[in-house]
Amino acid sequence: MIKNVLSDIGGVGLYGVISISLFFAVFIGMLLWVLGMKKSFAQSMSILPLHDGEKKSDRKGPSNE
Numbered sequence: 198m199i200k201n202v203l204s205d206i207g208g209v210g211l212y213g214v215i216s217i218s219l220f221f222a223v224f225i226g227m228l229l230w231v232l233g234m235k236k237s238f239a240q241s242m243s244i245l246p247l248h249d250g251e252k253k254s255d256r257k258g259p260s261n262e
Contacts, residue, residue, distance in 0.1 A: 231239075
C-alpha cells in the first residue's frame, strides 16, 4: 500500500536527492567549522558542561581550598 502511495507522488525520487545533498552540505559545513576553530575556543567549550554555570569565586558555602 505504501509503495503505491509513493509511486503516485510525482518527483518523489527528487526528494531523496535533495535530502542527501542537504545532509552532506550540513555535514561538510560543520566539519569545516570544527577544523577552522581555534584550539583555545574548543578547549573552553569542552569544559563548560563541568562548570555548571558557576565560577570558583561565585560559590557560596564551605570551600575545600
